[in-house]
Amino acid sequence: EQQQSLLLSSSARFPPPQGVRLSYGTAGFRADAGLLQSTVYRVGILAALRSLKLDSSVIGLMITASHNKESDNGVKIADPSGGMLSQHWEPFADALANAPSPQHLLHLIIEFVEKENIPLEGARPAQILLGRDTRPSGESLLEAAKQGISSILGAVAIDMGIVTTPQLHWMVRARNKGVKASELDYFEQLSSSFRCLMDLIPSGSTFNEVDYKLVVDGANGVGGEKLEVLKKRLDGLAIEVRNSGKDGGVLNEGVGADYVQKEKVVPRGFSSQDVGIRCASLDGDADRLVYFSVPSESSSKIDLVDGDKMLSLFAVFIKEQLSILNKEGHTDVNSDYQPRLGVIQTAYANGASTDYLRRLGLEVLFTPTGVKYLHEKAAEYDIGIYFEANGHGTIVFSESFLCWLESRNYELSSVVKGSEQQKAALRLLAVSKLINQAVGDALSGLLLVEAILRHMGWSIHRWTELYQDLPSRQLKVKVVDRTAVVTANAETVAVRPPGIQEAINAETAKYPQGRSFIRPSGTEDVIRVYAEASTQEAADSLANSVAKLVD
Ligand code: NG1
Ligand code: ZN
Incomplete structure (x- = not known):
C-alpha cells in the first residue's frame, strides 16, 4: 500500500516525453539529455528491483552517452558481476521507459514483481552504485535516478560521483565479491599489477x-x-x-x-x-x-591501431605465456590442464585481423555487435579475449583457470623459484588483475598494451605491422524504420527485407576481397553499412552501392 502510493506520487513528478519511443539498445537508453529525466528516474526503479531480485546484490547505474555528442546523455545498468544488465530484463526496461502514465507504470511494476517473484519486502535493502560522466546534464539526471531508487522502500543509493563507465562496473563487481571497491582501490590494483608485469x-x-x-x-x-x-x-x-x-x-x-x-x-x-x-x-x-x-x-x-590489433597483441602475448607455461621443463610439476583460449570478434572486425588470428592457430568466434554478446561468449573460455574494432574489449579469465594458475605458480616456485615457467604464470596472474574483468576499460587496456610492448621490445610501428588492414568504409543511412532490417549469423546476413542479401552479394562479388553487411544500429536511428575490399576506392564504392540498396 505504502509502496504503491509512493510510486504513484513520485512518478507523477517525472512525466515521460511526448511522442518518443525509447529502447534499451546496444548500450542502454540514449537520447538528447533533455528527454531523459523520466527514463533515468524509471531506470532507478528498475535498478532497485534488480537488486532485490538478486538477494540485494549491488547493482550499478551509469549515466553516460559515451562517444556521442555532449548534449546527449544515456543510462545503463550493470549487473552484480559487473557485466551488462541481463538481456532477459531488457523488454521490461523498454516497457517501463515507455509507460504513458503513473498508473500504467505502477501496473507494469506490480505485474513484473509478481512474474519475477521479486521480494519487495526483502531481508536486506536494495543497493545501487551510481556513476556519471562529465556531461553537464549528468547532475540533474543523477538526481532523477536517486528519486527513482528511493521510490522503492528501503533502497539505498551510493553515489560514486564522476567516474569512467568501466570504473563503475569494476566497483560493482568488487563490492559483490566483498573486496574493497573505492576509486583508490581501483587505481591501486591497476598500478600494482602493471608494476608486476614491468x-x-x-x-x-x-x-x-x-x-x-x-x-x-x-x-x-x-x-x-x-x-x-x-x-x-x-x-x-x-x-x-x-x-x-x-x-x-x-x-x-x-x-x-x-x-x-x-x-x-x-x-x-x-x-x-x-x-x-x-x-x-x-x-x-x-x-x-x-x-x-x-x-x-x-x-x-x-x-x-584499432581494437582488432589490440586484440591481436593481447592474443600473441597470452599465447606465448601459455606455451612457456606448458613447456616440458625439468620440473615434474603436473601440467595436464589445457586452458581453452578463445577470441571473439564481430562482423566489424577487419578481415585481415581474423585471417591473422586464425593463422596463429587461435579459435575465432563471432557474435552480434554489442559488448553484452561478446562478453557472454568470451566467458565460455578459460581465457576469452574480445574486442570490437572500435576499441571496446577486454580479457576474461575463468575462476577455475585462475585457481589452477595460482596453484601452479605455488608449485613452480617451490621447485625453482624464478624459472621461466613461473614467470609466465605470474605474468598471466598480473594480466588478470590489470585488465578489467567486468567490461572493456581504456585505462587498464592502455596499461596492458604499454606493458606488452615493453615486454616484446616493440615500437608502435612494429605493432602496426603485425598485419595490414584491408581498406574499409562505414556509412550510415537514415531510414524511416530501421527495424525493417533483420539480420542473422552474427549480423553477417540480412534476412529482411526480402531479396536484399542477394543484392548485397551481387555487389560484393564485383570486388576482390570484398565483404559487406548491413545492420540496424542499436544506439542511433540508422542502418549501418560496412564494406571492405582490396583498395580504398573499392571499399568506398562497395559501401556506396550497398547504401543505395538500403535507401
Ligand atoms: P550501434 O549503434 O548498435 O552500431 C555502437 C557501436 C557498438 C557499441 C555501441 C555502444 C559500431 C559500429 N557500433 O553500436 O560497437 O560500441 O555503439 O557504444 O561501432
Ligand atoms: Zn564509451
Whole structure:
C-alpha cells in the first residue's frame, strides 16, 4: 500500500516525453539529455528491483552517452558481476521507459514483481552504485535516478560521483565479491599489477628511448582526468595527457577514440609535431581505446591501431605465456590442464585481423555487435579475449583457470623459484588483475598494451605491422524504420527485407576481397553499412552501392 502510493506520487513528478519511443539498445537508453529525466528516474526503479531480485546484490547505474555528442546523455545498468544488465530484463526496461502514465507504470511494476517473484519486502535493502560522466546534464539526471531508487522502500543509493563507465562496473563487481571497491582501490590494483608485469620483463628486451613517451587524447572527458591521477602511480612510463577537458575543448568534438577510429585523422591537439610518437585516444566515458601514430608531416592522416590489433597483441602475448607455461621443463610439476583460449570478434572486425588470428592457430568466434554478446561468449573460455574494432574489449579469465594458475605458480616456485615457467604464470596472474574483468576499460587496456610492448621490445610501428588492414568504409543511412532490417549469423546476413542479401552479394562479388553487411544500429536511428575490399576506392564504392540498396 505504502509502496504503491509512493510510486504513484513520485512518478507523477517525472512525466515521460511526448511522442518518443525509447529502447534499451546496444548500450542502454540514449537520447538528447533533455528527454531523459523520466527514463533515468524509471531506470532507478528498475535498478532497485534488480537488486532485490538478486538477494540485494549491488547493482550499478551509469549515466553516460559515451562517444556521442555532449548534449546527449544515456543510462545503463550493470549487473552484480559487473557485466551488462541481463538481456532477459531488457523488454521490461523498454516497457517501463515507455509507460504513458503513473498508473500504467505502477501496473507494469506490480505485474513484473509478481512474474519475477521479486521480494519487495526483502531481508536486506536494495543497493545501487551510481556513476556519471562529465556531461553537464549528468547532475540533474543523477538526481532523477536517486528519486527513482528511493521510490522503492528501503533502497539505498551510493553515489560514486564522476567516474569512467568501466570504473563503475569494476566497483560493482568488487563490492559483490566483498573486496574493497573505492576509486583508490581501483587505481591501486591497476598500478600494482602493471608494476608486476614491468618487473617481469625479460632482461634482453630492448626498447628505444623515444618509445618511452605516450601521448593520450582524453576526448575532453572523464578518462583524461582519471589518467592524470593514475599516471602519478606509474613508474617507467612517460604519459602526457591532452584534451583532458581542462583546456576548454568540448567532449568528443573532433577528439576521442570514436572520431579517430572512424575518420582516421589526428584529433584536435595533435599535429605533425607528433610524427612517430605513440599516441592513444580514449572515448568520452573511457571504455574504448585506440592507438595511432602520425606517419608523416605532410598530412593529417594517421596510422590507426584499432581494437582488432589490440586484440591481436593481447592474443600473441597470452599465447606465448601459455606455451612457456606448458613447456616440458625439468620440473615434474603436473601440467595436464589445457586452458581453452578463445577470441571473439564481430562482423566489424577487419578481415585481415581474423585471417591473422586464425593463422596463429587461435579459435575465432563471432557474435552480434554489442559488448553484452561478446562478453557472454568470451566467458565460455578459460581465457576469452574480445574486442570490437572500435576499441571496446577486454580479457576474461575463468575462476577455475585462475585457481589452477595460482596453484601452479605455488608449485613452480617451490621447485625453482624464478624459472621461466613461473614467470609466465605470474605474468598471466598480473594480466588478470590489470585488465578489467567486468567490461572493456581504456585505462587498464592502455596499461596492458604499454606493458606488452615493453615486454616484446616493440615500437608502435612494429605493432602496426603485425598485419595490414584491408581498406574499409562505414556509412550510415537514415531510414524511416530501421527495424525493417533483420539480420542473422552474427549480423553477417540480412534476412529482411526480402531479396536484399542477394543484392548485397551481387555487389560484393564485383570486388576482390570484398565483404559487406548491413545492420540496424542499436544506439542511433540508422542502418549501418560496412564494406571492405582490396583498395580504398573499392571499399568506398562497395559501401556506396550497398547504401543505395538500403535507401
Ligand atoms: P550501434 O549503434 O548498435 O552500431 C555502437 C557501436 C557498438 C557499441 C555501441 C555502444 C559500431 C559500429 N557500433 O553500436 O560497437 O560500441 O555503439 O557504444 O561501432
Ligand atoms: Zn564509451
